[in-house]
Amino acid sequence: MTRNLLGPITTLGCFRHRTGDIRMHILQSAAAISFSRSYCCALPRPAPHRKMGKNKKSSVPPEEHLLLPQHPGRPNPASAPIVDTHTHLLSTYSFYRSKYKAGKYETVYELVRALYEGRGVEAIVDVYCEATEDNTWQEVADSALTEEDRREKWGGLEYWFVMGVHPHEAKDYTDAIERKIIEAMSHPRCVGWGEMGLDYHYDNSPREVQQNVFIRQLKHAVRLGKPLTIHTREAEEDSERILKEHVPKDHRIHIHCYTDSPEWAARMLEHFPNLYIGITGVITYSTNVNTSEVIRRMAASSGAETPLRILLETDAPFMTPSNIYDSLKGLKGRLPHSHSAMIPWTAEFVAGVADEAAPEGAGWDTLKVMRESRDNAKRMYGV
Numbered sequence: 001m002t003r004n005l006l007g008p009i010t011t012l013g014c015f016r017h018r019t020g021d022i023r024m025h026i027l028q029s030a031a032a033i034s035f036s037r038s039y040c041c042a043l044p045r046p047a048p049h050r051k052m053g054k055n056k057k058s059s060v061p062p063e064e065h066l067l068l069p070q071h072p073g074r075p076n077p078a079s080a081p082i083v084d085t086h087t088h089l090l091s092t093y094s095f096y097r098s099k100y101k102a103g104k105y106e107t108v109y110e111l112v113r114a115l116y117e118g119r120g121v122e123a124i125v126d127v128y129c130e131a132t133e134d135n136t137w138q139e140v141a142d143s144a145l146t147e148e149d150r151r152e153k154w155g156g157l158e159y160w161f162v163m164g165v166h167p168h169e170a171k172d173y174t175d176a177i178e179r180k181i182i183e184a185m186s187h188p189r190c191v192g193w194g195e196m197g198l199d200y201h202y203d204n205s206p207r208e209v210q211q212n213v214f215i216r217q218l219k220h221a222v223r224l225g226k227p228l229t230i231h232t233r234e235a236e237e238d239s240e241r242i243l244k245e246h247v248p249k250d251h252r253i254h255i256h257c258y259t260d261s262p263e264w265a266a267r268m269l270e271h272f273p274n275l276y277i278g279i280t281g282v283i284t285y286s287t288n289v290n291t292s293e294v295i296r297r298m299a300a301s302s303g304a305e306t307p308l309r310i311l312l313e314t315d316a317p318f319m320t321p322s323n324i325y326d327s328l329k330g331l332k333g334r335l336p337h338s339h340s341a342m343i344p345w346t347a348e349f350v351a352g353v354a355d356e357a358a359p360e361g362a363g364w365d366t367l368k369v370m371r372e373s374r375d376n377a378k379r380m381y382g383v
């Protein structure tokens with residue numbers, strides 16, 4: 001079963017999520033495939049700036065459109081490599097298979113090589129956040145152990161991962177799952193613990209259970225010296241209290257897919273000197289104003305020595321940046337999922353917001369945002 005996503009399509013089967021949610025039923029009809037929102041930062045899918053058009057039935061464009069052109073502000077990809085600090089690779093691949101049943105990429109590696117080669121995608125941090133004892137993670141992580149394998153299987157991509165239990169699934173956290181995560185932490189490609197945290201928007205697990213499981217995971221991660229990938233939504237007070245109580249000030253923290261208040265971000269950035277704010281394509285949606293405000297405040301107060309403390313991420317398969325369609329003129333419809341090569345469009349949007357707010361001459365552009373956040377990814381995850 002672990003070959004599902006990794007081997008040829010002819011061997012693909014399915015595995016059933018332990019809560020009974022059919023996750024990756026790759027050869028089944030689209031109707032049979034359901035994706036738990038726990039994969040991502042779990043916003044209701046925000047409305048992009050542009051309207052979807054009148055057709056209710058959204059058609060999926062030919063898969064060639066997933067192969068992106070170079071971003072106009074970054075014609076030479078090597079000049080500012082992409083590091084996607086939060087992506088769900090296997091669910092992105094499942095999503096791709098569900099949308100393109102006769103799709104040409106038969107393994108996750110083929111998809112990665114096709115979408116990322118030549119686009120300057122240098123590294124990704126893949127996220128496992130389900131409460132499951134499934135061991136697919138190990139097969140994927142082991143396939144990135146040697147430089148030769150990374151070159152041949154991954155097209156030179158530096159594959160890294162983090163693992164934890166999402167607050168949605170806190171109710172399913174067990175000692176056995178915890179042991180599995182602790183074991184994964186010693187894998188040479190593992191760079192952190194998460195995503196974990198609190199989500200009071202959906203309340204998919206009782207709040208008290210979410211808090212207990214969050215604290216349990218934090219204690220282990222801190223003890224092991226592992227960087228933290230945090231998911232927090234509409235739980236500012238409790239997330240702040242728990243983090244300040246259980247995490248040393250200088251610990252490395254990534255608040256992923258940030259959508260909460262600018263004030264909360266400011267307080268956390270001040271208290272934790274090695275904390276970074278994760279920016280996904282959600283910043284480009286008109287339904288979201290907080291994330292741009294966070295950038296605005298950082299840029300307004302930052303001198304050359306205190307750059308934007310952000311990490312760029314996709315949270316793929318979700319959060320396709322809405323400004324990407326400006327570069328895809330021939331495209332009819334919407335792309336069915338996001339992927340790491342979309343990062344420059346998020347960077348472009350961040351640059352626009354930062355440049356407006358920054359003191360004159362700060363010169364924020366796509367390349368500068370990408371380079372700053374690339375440096376931050378190194379500080380945060382060592383990747």
Ligand SMILES: [Zn+2]
Nearest residue numbers: 039040041315
């Ligand atoms: Zn995520």
